[in-house]
Amino acid sequence: MLAIVACMATLYVLIMGNLLFVSGRTPGVNYQYNLVPLETIKSLLFEKNRYHTEAWVKNLFGNIILFIPLGIWIPWLFRRYRKILPFTGVVVLLLFAVEVIQLITRVGSFDVDDIILNTMGAWIGYIGFAFFIFSQRRTRN
Template identity: 90%
Template sequence: MALLYVLIMGNLLFVSGRTPGVNYQYNLVPLETIKPLLFEKNRYHTETWVKNLFGNIVLFIPLGIWIPWLFLRCRKILPFTGRVVLLLFAVEIAQLITRVGSFDVDDIILNTVGAWIGYIGFALFIYSQRKPRK
């Protein structure tokens, strides 16, 4: 299932409806694209608002489940977060190099939030499975 998730995400991030752009845009300023979406919501269509904010969060919730499940070292929050940020940075760099999608530091922030939500769900599940000691 993890492989299927990787294939789906690869398609969404690099293939589906994406062509290399001539006028490539990027954002290196944290919260530059998030703030207008939150505080100037009336400037955007609902679809744009939902896709950019919630899509970037929801699509990465499974990452927060798969990484600690597959890699024991990532069951603590700091190693998990470090690996997630490095992975997301690599995806954004790949988008920058291929000019497919756009490099946006805010995507890394929102994707990390999604991964944290998945991580919390995973941690709660693991905690609930522990049997009390006698």
């Protein structure tokens, strides 16, 4: 089972790498970034009419949904990240690294709110994983 999970996690990493750095991405000349927490999120929530529906959904929900699997793969593959604080720490560091790579390569954009939304998605996956583990332990007893 662990080998299957590892293969699925590898496939997930490859797909995400393509989405984040390759597919439809070209280095921008006029690079934008956001270092103010909740600035983009507030704009998406309270100024919804400024955005096309597709862009609004992708930015708000896509950043959450795409990272739910991260919350499953990390604690499943690495026991030391099965507690919430170490898990959150490694997720935030990983997401920060992705944003910095986007900043350096000018592919995508550095946005601290992406880290917040992506972390929320990972937490949702983590909660799902925790419920799965809890239910497995209950059925064994």
